[in-house]
Amino acid sequence: MNCKETEELLLPFIQSELDVEQVQDFLEHIKTCSFCREELEIYYIVYAEIDGLDNNAFPSYDPMGELEKKIDAVHALVQRNHRYMVCKYALTTLAVIGMIVSFFVQMRLWI
Ligand SMILES: [Zn+2]
Numbered sequence: 145m146n147c148k149e150t151e152e153l154l155l156p157f158i159q160s161e162l163d164v165e166q167v168q169d170f171l172e173h174i175k176t177c178s179f180c181r182e183e184l185e186i187y188y189i190v191y192a193e194i195d196g197l198d199n200n201a202f203p204s205y206d207p208m209g210e211l212e213k214k215i216d217a218v219h220a221l222v223q224r225n226h227r228y229m230v231c232k233y234a235l236t237t238l239a240v241i242g243m244i245v246s247f248f249v250q251m252r253l254w255i
Pocket of ligand 1: 146
């Protein structure tokens with residue numbers, strides 16, 4: 145993912161509208177690109193202020209801490225999804241192997 149693509153996903157990320165693959169690419173880029181990381185922080189502060197005004201709430205005193213928590217939570221979600229996909233792949237592979245073995249066992253019974 146390049147800087148332009150990342151910039152387009154800043155607001156959807158803050159509003160939790162990205163799918164798992166987009167989030168994964170987004171976080172990878174944010175981790176290595178200080179420019180986009182800074183853009184995310186600015187967007188997040190502005191969004192937190194506007195959201196606070198819309199909801200008649202006091203603006204957050206620690207928007208950077210909240211952003212860190214959000215990034216950590218999303219990162220944990222991505223890792224959980226990755227483990228789920230690995231387990232799903234392993235179980236599917238075992239099921240296919242089981243079907244092949246039972247097919248050959250059945251063939252031996254017929255012959
Ligand atoms: Zn960038």
